[in-house]
Amino acid sequence: MARLPIVGGDAGNWGTILNEYLQVSHASDGTISAGAVGATQTNLTSVAGGMLLRGTFASRPAAAAGNANLYYLATDNNGGTLYQSTGSAWVQVGAGAAHGATHSTGGPDALSGNLDAIARLAIAKAGSAIGSRRRLNFIDGTNVSITPVDDSGNEEVDVTIGLTGSVAVANGGTAATTAAGARTNLAVPEAAGFAKISVGTVAPSTPAVGDLWVDIN
Structure with missing residues (x-):
């Protein structure tokens, strides 16, 4: 406060005094005035070059000496692209090393696309291993x-x-x-001791013993 209230002497003045004090650093709508915070107040470990170490931006700030070596994450369609400021430009940070995964127990893994280039198939003949290759070739x-x-x-x-x-x-x-x-x-060998059998469509008129009749109707 500019001063302490005077007992019995500030009737009707206290609200005016309070408003005058608040207007030093606040706008009429209650927000902090743009000039109330200077470079000294913003030169903190959590704020540098207009960039919070953690925060949300409407757009990427311009690269400057004040944000050199700081990172900016763009939440794009790739799930996020990370950039680092050199002090004069933003450089996309390369992807780290790819690590494989090993699954030894549990249920099936959800896969999409194709297996990578080193996926191999074990080939065996009658239970004996022949080799492990990416392709089985038939000849x-x-x-x-x-x-x-x-x-x-x-x-x-x-x-x-x-x-x-x-x-x-x-x-x-x-x-x-x-x-x-x-x-x-x-x-x-061909059968011996048997005669050829002929099959006709008309029954013989005088069948004899030994004849074989076949009804083909």
């Missing part, structure tokens, strides 16, 4: 054809393995492409 073999079809709708690749030509006897085949050739290669 046509002798008398074996492989037809892969990419099914993007079901996120899978369908593989059909078929036989072509003849398969050697040593591999469980007949090494022949016809039934007669297969019988010859497998040394299957």
Whole structure:
């Protein structure tokens, strides 16, 4: 206060005295006047160059010597971009080192996109490990054809393995492409002691003992 009130002598004056005091540092609406706080009051550890160490800004302040080495976080579409002032310009801070994650227990992980470039698949034959690689390659073999079809709708690749030509006897085949050739290669003897049976559409008029009738109707 400019002075203490005088007992019995300030009737009707105290409100005026109080308002005059408040108007030294306050505007008529009660806010602090722009000139009430000077450079000395703002030169604190929590305020420098017009930037609070923590606060919200309508726009990024101009880079200046007073905010050198301070950081500014822009809440953009990337989730936030960090800048550091050099005293004359704002420089985007590079991303830190990427760290992997290991999941050993618990439920399934929620994944999106593709696995990274070092994801590998363990390949085994009859339970014995062959290798661990990022790709499994199918190759046509002798008398074996492989037809892969990419099914993007079901996120899978369908593989059909078929036989072509003849398969050697040593591999469980007949090494022949016809039934007669297969019988010859497998040394299957023809039946002996039996006559050929002919089947007709008309019943014989004089059936004999030993005849075989077949109704094909």
